[in-house]
Amino acid sequence: MSKKIKVFYDGKCNICRREIDFYSRIDKDKNFDWVNIHKNKGKISNTGLSKKELLSVLHIQTERGSIIKGVDAFAIMWSKFRYLKPLSFALKFKLINIFANFLYKLWLKTR
Numbered sequence: 001m002s003k004k005i006k007v008f009y010d011g012k013c014n015i016c017r018r019e020i021d022f023y024s025r026i027d028k029d030k031n032f033d034w035v036n037i038h039k040n041k042g043k044i045s046n047t048g049l050s051k052k053e054l055l056s057v058l059h060i061q062t063e064r065g066s067i068i069k070g071v072d073a074f075a076i077m078w079s080k081f082r083y084l085k086p087l088s089f090a091l092k093f094k095l096i097n098i099f100a101n102f103l104y105k106l107w108l109k110t111r
Contacts (some may be wrong), residue, residue, distance in 0.1 A: 003063040004031060004033040005031055005033070005060050005063060005076065005077070006032070006033045006035050006043065006060060006061040007059075007073075008035045008043075008059045008061070009034065009035070009058065010038070010055050011038045015111060016058075020034055023077065023081075032080070037051060037054050037055055047059070047067055057069050057070045057073075057108060058070060058074065059073060060076060071101045072097075074091070074104075075088045076088070078091075
């Protein structure tokens with residue numbers, strides 16, 4: 001079995017959970033291992049990050065073990081979905097990435 005990208009999400013956050021539910025439904029190729037931070041101590045201990053750190057922003061662990069967070073994590077996720085690839089591509093442009101990070105940080109304050 002090939003390694004999957006691990007997506008660490010806050011299962012107690014309603015918005016986060018709904019978003020992950022959407023992604024898991026469209027993950028037809030099963031590229032991801034969806035990890036609820038509140039229910040998977042073993043998987044989070046392998047990241048080297050604390051539960052608090054993982055809850056602060058979206059984190060993924062790539063197939064090679066690298067930890068990516070925030071907007072860059074979304075870009076990697078979106079690159080695996082046919083209809084979301086354009087969003088992933090757009091985030092490669094510095095100004096778009098900066099603006100997306102700004103918006104994401106604003107959103108994090110409201111959740």
